[in-house]
Amino acid sequence: xxxxxxxxxxxxxxxxxxxxxxxxxxxxxxxxxxxxxxxxxxxxxxxxxxxxxxxxxxxxxxxxxxxxxxxxxxxxxxxxxxxxxxxxxxxxxxxxxxxxxxxxxxxxxxxxxxxxxxxxxxxxxxxxxxxxxxxxxxxxxxxxxxxxxxxxxxxxxxxxxxxxxxxxxxxxxxxxxxxxxxxxxxxxxxxxxxxxxxxxxxxxxxxxxxxxxxxxxxxxxxxxxxxxxxxxxxxxxxxxxxxxxxxxxxxxxxxxxxxxxxxxxxxxxxxxxxxxxxxxxxxxxxxxxxxxxxxxxxxxxxxxxxxxxxxxxxxxxxxxxxxxxxxxxxxxxxxxxxxxxxxxxxxxxxxxxxx
Numbered sequence: 454x455x456x457x458x459x460x461x462x463x464x465x466x467x468x469x470x471x472x473x474x475x476x477x478x479x480x481x482x483x484x485x486x487x488x489x490x491x492x493x494x495x496x497x498x499x500x501x502x503x504x505x506x507x508x509x510x511x512x513x514x515x516x517x518x519x520x521x522x523x524x525x526x527x528x529x530x531x532x533x534x535x536x537x538x539x540x541x542x543x544x545x546x547x548x549x550x551x552x553x554x555x556x557x558x559x560x561x562x563x564x565x566x567x568x569x570x571x572x573x574x575x576x577x578x579x580x581x582x583x584x585x586x587x588x589x590x591x592x593x594x595x596x597x598x599x600x601x602x603x604x605x606x607x608x609x610x611x612x613x614x615x616x617x618x619x620x621x622x623x624x625x626x627x628x629x630x631x632x633x634x635x636x637x638x639x640x641x642x643x644x645x646x647x648x649x650x651x652x653x654x655x656x657x658x659x660x661x662x663x664x665x666x667x668x669x670x671x672x673x674x675x676x677x678x679x680x681x682x683x684x685x686x687x688x689x690x691x692x693x694x695x696x697x698x699x700x701x702x703x704x705x706x707x708x709x710x711x712x713x714x715x716x717x718x719x720x721x722x723x724x725x726x727x728x729x730x731x732x733x734x735x736x737x738x739x740x741x742x743x744x745x746x747x748x749x750x751x752x753x754x755x756x757x758x759x760x761x762x763x764x765x766x767x768x769x770x771x772x773x774x775x776x777x778x779x780x781x782x783x784x785x786x787x788x789x790x791x792x793x794x795x796x797x798x799x800x801x802x803x804x805x806x807x808x
Contacts, residue, residue: 475490475491475559475566476490476491476566476567476568476569476792477489477490477491477555477558477566477567477568477569477792478491478568478569478570478571478785478788478789478791478792479551479554479568479569479570479571479588479785479788480571480602480605480784480785480788481501481536481547481551481570481571481572481584482501482536482539482571482626482627482628482784483501483534483536483537483538483539483626483627483628483629483649483650483651484500484501484534484626484627484628484650484651484755485498485499485500485501485627485755485781486498486499486500486501486516486550486551486554487782487784487785488554488557488558488785489785489786489788489789489792490558491789491792491793492793494789495782495785495786495789496558497554497557497558498782499515499516499517499554500516500517500519500520501534501535501536501550501627502515502516502519502520502523502532502533502534503515503519503532503533503534503535503546503549503550504518504519504522504526504530504531504532504533505530505531505533505546505549506529506530507528507529507530507531508529512549512553513530514532515549515550515553515554516554519532520532520672523670523671523672524670524671524672533546535547535550536628537628538573538628538629538647539572539573539575539576539602539626539627539628539629539647539649540572540573540576540580540583540584540628541580541583541584541587544583544586544587547587548587548590548591549591551587551588551591551592552590552591552592555591555592555593556592565592565593565594566592566593566594567593567594567597567598568588568593568594568597568598569597569598569599569600569788569791569792570584570585570588570597570598570599570600570788571600571601571602571605571784571785571788572584572599572600572601572602573601573602573626573628573629573631573645574601574602574603574631574633574640574643574645575629575631575645575646575647581599584597584599585597585599598791598803600787600788600791600802600803601631601633601640602624602626602629602631602784603622603624603631603632603633603635603640603643604633604635604640604787604802605783605784605785605787605788605791606622606624606631606751606753606754606777606783606784606787607620607622607633607635607751607787608786608787608788608790608791608798609753609777609779609782609783609784609785609786609787609788609789609790610622610751610753610777610778610783610787612635612751614635614636614638615637615638615801616636616637617636617637618636618741618744618748619634619635619636619641619737619740619741619742619743619744619745619748620634620635620636620744620745620748620751621633621634621635621733621734621737621745621748621749621750621751621772622635622750622751622752622753623726623729623730623750623751623752623753623754623757623766624753624754624757624783624784625649625650625726625752625753625754625755625756625757625759625762626649626650626754626755626756627649627650627651627755627756628647628649628650628651629645629646629647629648629649630645630646630648630649630725630726630729630754630756631643631645632644632645632646632729632730632732632733633733634733634736634737634741634745636741636744638801638802639801641737641738641741642733642736642737642738642741643733644729644732644733644736645729646725646726646728646729648722648725648726648729649722649754649756650675650678650755650756652722652725653678653682653719653722653723653756653759654671654674654675654678655674656718656719656721656722657674657677657678657682657715657718657719658671658674659718660710660714660715660717660718661674661695661697661708661710662700664714665708665710666699666700666701666706666708667695667696667697667698667699667700667706667708668697668698668700669695669697669698673695673697677693677695677715678715678719678759679758681693681712681715682712682715682716682719682759682760683712683715683716683719683759683760683761684716684719684723684759684760684761684762684764684765685716685760685761685762685764685765685768686716686761687712687716687760687761690711690712690713691711691712692709692710692711692712693709693710693711693712694707694708694709694710695707695708695710719759723759723762723765726756726762727765727766727769727770730750730766730769730770731769731770734770734772745772746772746773748773749772749773749774749775750766750770750772750773750774750775751775751776751777752766752774752775752776752777752780753777753780753783753784754780754781754783754784755780755781757776757777757780758776758780758781763775763776
């Protein structure tokens with residue numbers, strides 16, 4: 454792996470970090486973790502879920518295999534998501550998950566890659582440091598570089614972040630919604646809300662409990678949201694059925710519902726996302742607002758795939774809205790671009806930390 458060698462005379466300061474061929478960028482998301490290896494592209498896309506044996510603390514499964522265990526494990530096995538609302542909720546489990554993913558993409562046992570990690574823009578200094586420490590404990594070479602998700606998403610979506618023109622990105626993730634206006638390589642206005650796909654899943658669960666009288670698991674609620682959820686009236690509303698545990702009898706029961714009812718159930722988290730967009734627009738300087746009116750708002754993140762969300766934001770703001778070509782991977786693609794072209798993006802994004 455390439456190292457920086459300082460051959461300049463004393464007094465001229467250190468040379469910039471040089472990234473090696475196996476260094477990585479990580480989108481450490483509440484729902485999914487994606488890993489980009491320099492020179493190779495995205496090599497890993499797994500759910501941010503870990504299954505642990507509570508008796509001895511041993512790791513039993515990570516990613517897809519662990520997610521399949523949610524709601525189906527015996528008492529001594531815990532299937533947990535170590536991140537909540539975009540930040541680390543269980544440091545030890547998160548470190549184990551990161552270590553596992555690093556080992557998956559690195560053949561050499563003792564490899565210590567440099568790492569660029571994406572975090573929500575609303576995290577505190579303590580939370581940022583927790584992410585860096587988790588990466589370093591997992592085997593990353595210090596220092597780990599932290600990039601805010603809206604900036605990474607804008608780069609990944611191909612927006613002209615370095616130009617003196619306003620670009621607006623809305624990143625709807627599993628735990629957070631990040632909205633930012635970017636110009637000249639910096640964030641001019643931003644707003645972060647801890648509302649995302651997980652809140653939508655919970656809204657579906659609560660609707661089925663309170664209105665239909667059945668309890669369903671997290672995965673079932675997520676499937677209903679993806680297939681039947683919407684943020685804007687549909688051309689044709691349909692009806693569907695789901696099986697769950699009856700709250701009245703405790704026995705399995707099947708109930709029917711409509712797409713209109715699911716849309717009403719999702720109204721609170723969807724309204725919170727739109728409010729986050731409006732607050733950011735309100736904080737945007739007039740010149741940049743004019744740019745956004747011309748260029749439009751770019752949606753990224755898994756939550757951006759909710760049917761009709763772009764139409765709803767367009768109707769509420771009067772702005773053009775478009776979905777990125779690969780919304781699920783825009784953030785890690787942007788972090789990967791920073792990794793590949795560190796000489797171009799490093800000082801602009803990390804400032805003095807790029808040295």
